[in-house]
Amino acid sequence: MSDVVELPEQVGATGGSTAVTGAGVQSVDRALGILEVLARTGESGVTELAVELGVHKSTAFRLVATLEAHRLVEQTSDRGRYRLGMGILRLAGATTARLDLVQEARPISRQLAADTGETVNIAVLAESSALYLDQVAGSSALQPHNWVGQHIPLHATSNGKVLLSGLDEQALDSALGKLASYTSHTITSRGKFRDELARVREQGYAVAVDELEVGLTAVAAPIRNAHGDVVASMSVSGPSFRLPEDRVAEVVRLVVGAAAEVSHRLGWGHR
Amino acid sequence: MSDVVELPEQVGATGGSTAVTGAGVQSVDRALGILEVLARTGESGVTELAVELGVHKSTAFRLVATLEAHRLVEQTSDRGRYRLGMGILRLAGATTARLDLVQEARPISRQLAADTGETVNIAVLAESSALYLDQVAGSSALQPHNWVGQHIPLHATSNGKVLLSGLDEQALDSALGKLASYTSHTITSRGKFRDELARVREQGYAVAVDELEVGLTAVAAPIRNAHGDVVASMSVSGPSFRLPEDRVAEVVRLVVGAAAEVSHRLGWGHR
DNA sequence: AGACTGCGTTCCGTCGAGCGCAACAGCACC
DNA sequence: GGTGCTGTTGCGCTCGACGGAACGCAGTCT
Numbered sequence: 001m002s003d004v005v006e007l008p009e010q011v012g013a014t015g016g017s018t019a020v021t022g023a024g025v026q027s028v029d030r031a032l033g034i035l036e037v038l039a040r041t042g043e044s045g046v047t048e049l050a051v052e053l054g055v056h057k058s059t060a061f062r063l064v065a066t067l068e069a070h071r072l073v074e075q076t077s078d079r080g081r082y083r084l085g086m087g088i089l090r091l092a093g094a095t096t097a098r099l100d101l102v103q104e105a106r107p108i109s110r111q112l113a114a115d116t117g118e119t120v121n122i123a124v125l126a127e128s129s130a131l132y133l134d135q136v137a138g139s140s141a142l143q144p145h146n147w148v149g150q151h152i153p154l155h156a157t158s159n160g161k162v163l164l165s166g167l168d169e170q171a172l173d174s175a176l177g178k179l180a181s182y183t184s185h186t187i188t189s190r191g192k193f194r195d196e197l198a199r200v201r202e203q204g205y206a207v208a209v210d211e212l213e214v215g216l217t218a219v220a221a222p223i224r225n226a227h228g229d230v231v232a233s234m235s236v237s238g239p240s241f242r243l244p245e246d247r248v249a250e251v252v253r254l255v256v257g258a259a260a261e262v263s264h265r266l267g268w269g270h271r
Numbered sequence: 272m273s274d275v276v277e278l279p280e281q282v283g284a285t286g287g288s289t290a291v292t293g294a295g296v297q298s299v300d301r302a303l304g305i306l307e308v309l310a311r312t313g314e315s316g317v318t319e320l321a322v323e324l325g326v327h328k329s330t331a332f333r334l335v336a337t338l339e340a341h342r343l344v345e346q347t348s349d350r351g352r353y354r355l356g357m358g359i360l361r362l363a364g365a366t367t368a369r370l371d372l373v374q375e376a377r378p379i380s381r382q383l384a385a386d387t388g389e390t391v392n393i394a395v396l397a398e399s400s401a402l403y404l405d406q407v408a409g410s411s412a413l414q415p416h417n418w419v420g421q422h423i424p425l426h427a428t429s430n431g432k433v434l435l436s437g438l439d440e441q442a443l444d445s446a447l448g449k450l451a452s453y454t455s456h457t458i459t460s461r462g463k464f465r466d467e468l469a470r471v472r473e474q475g476y477a478v479a480v481d482e483l484e485v486g487l488t489a490v491a492a493p494i495r496n497a498h499g500d501v502v503a504s505m506s507v508s509g510p511s512f513r514l515p516e517d518r519v520a521e522v523v524r525l526v527v528g529a530a531a532e533v534s535h536r537l538g539w540g541h542r
Numbered sequence: 543a544g545a546c547t548g549c550g551t552t553c554c555g556t557c558g559a560g561c562g563c564a565a566c567a568g569c570a571c572c
Numbered sequence: 573g574g575t576g577c578t579g580t581t582g583c584g585c586t587c588g589a590c591g592g593a594a595c596g597c598a599g600t601c602t
Contacts, residue, residue: 024336026560058552058591059589095360296588326562351578
């Protein structure tokens with residue numbers, strides 16, 4: 001079913017001359033390379049980009065100017081460096097808006113955010129990290145931190161645990177790299193983490209307290225498609241002082257219910 | 272023979288289509304055009320894209336294949352149509368961190384302040400009050416005090432009304448406390464206030480005359496994100512003697528236009 | 543001050559990359 | 573089978589993208 005798309009090379013080595021060349025139309029390839037470089041560095045000058053791509057300054061400039069015309073990049077000042085622009089967000093909005101998952105989940109996310117007063121996220125598994133698709137801010141506070149599009153470590157988040165709990169042994173091994181430590185509460189032992197996943201599978205939800213960041217508590221539950229596969233994860237997260245142990249129990253109930261509702265809308269459990 | 276009607280060669284000056292083609296590197300321009308078409312349609316075939324761009328099928332195919340190599344687009348099935356891919360979201364993740372509402376709105380706020388000669392404010396919903404994020408002073412020498420960072424009651428301001436108009440019944444109830452009276456014009460009846468919100472929703476803007484403070488008139492319009500949610504409010508405010516009824520109508524037009532422009536930059540209503 | 547070095551930006555001649563063409567391979571509906 | 577549509581692929585020709593060099597502008601070293 002999955003088509004085996006082989007793309008020549010995706011040189012991922014960090015540092016040094018990182019050629020991000022794929023194959024296809026040369027100039028487009030280079031232009032997209034610029035976007036990827038900017039995504040990595042956050043901000044770069046024309047000359048810097050030219051070196052990174054291995055092209056002449058003027059070439060890099062023309063490409064970046066074209067990207068700017070489409071608002072995919074913008075320059076910090078009138079004669080300054082370049083960074084990714086708002087056009088990207090517009091495209092991203094169009095991307096998620098078309099995903100039936102996000103579409104179906106959004107009203108329920110909103111309801112969950114209203115009920116709990118905390119932030120709700122939807123995440124999927126993408127290349128050994130969690131990719132956040134959508135976020136609805138809680139009633140309290142303004143947008144805490146927009147994680148949409150961010151890649152988050154799998155073993156230190158409630159969403160990650162849920163997503164991993166849907167994998168078999170083999171897929172788990174390939175998705176799970178080294179268990180980096182973020183706080184003193186992060187699970188770094190592979191054995192302990194397997195136990196944790198077993199618990200998640202059994203009880204149908206995951207909790208992470210201070211594991212990614214001290215003071216951050218999150219609860220997540222699986223979203224399943226018609227086949228019963230775990231396709232996404234829905235979480236509620238907020239500052240630990242607002243989510244004490246007794247309140248977590250209540251939140252768990254709400255999250256599990258909401259995730260089940262989304263799963264149902266996606267066709268899970270129909271006859 | 273040729274199934275497709277060939278175009279009158281060299282479509283130099285952005286012919287009839289909705290293409291946003293500025294100037295720059297041609298192939299990149301076209302590739303980005305494809306992304307925009309996909310953002311608008313959600314899903315398109317190669318032939319369809321070719322027609323939209325005014326190029327040959329094979330050209331469109333090569334471009335879309337290059338985009339696919341970078342994961343910016345993906346095809347629905349093995350030999351099917353194309354849609355925006357996850358790569359966009361990855362790029363978006365690197366974007367959101369740096370670009371926020373205020374930054375995007377500032378040039379437009381400034382223009383609005385210049386056009387009206389009055390003070391422009393940007394506010395968001397926080398807890399159960401309006402939080403002012405940014406302010407651009409009007410040309411008039413008489414300047415009100417700086418409201419940035421201030422929490423302002425929701426029911427007695429144009430910004431507050433706009434922000435509340437984006438909430439559903441339940442969220443509205445929790446955000447709306449007691450309707451304190453500030454002047455004789457303040458709306459203190461819950462029923463009347465609901466009617467007012469309905470009017471705001473319908474006409475797409477809110478007005479407040481002497482409701483928070485006697486002699487203060489304000490007009491506000493909603494700023495929406497890619498999903499259509501009201502994320503902020505933009506207002507023009509000034510002394511009532513400078514904003515008589517007939518001038519308010521003109522200001523309304525300007526504020527609504529400016530807010531729509533900001534919304535558009537945030538990804539709302541992809542053309 | 544003046545020279546120098548870096549930046550982003552512009553102009554221009556040249557040559558190869560990207561274009562349109564036409565033919566191919568599946569699929570779906572007569 | 574026929575006929576219409578897809579997406580896909582070689583192949584020559586040509587025009588568009590490329591790199592070199594020069595420009596305007598800001599800092600910085602001497």
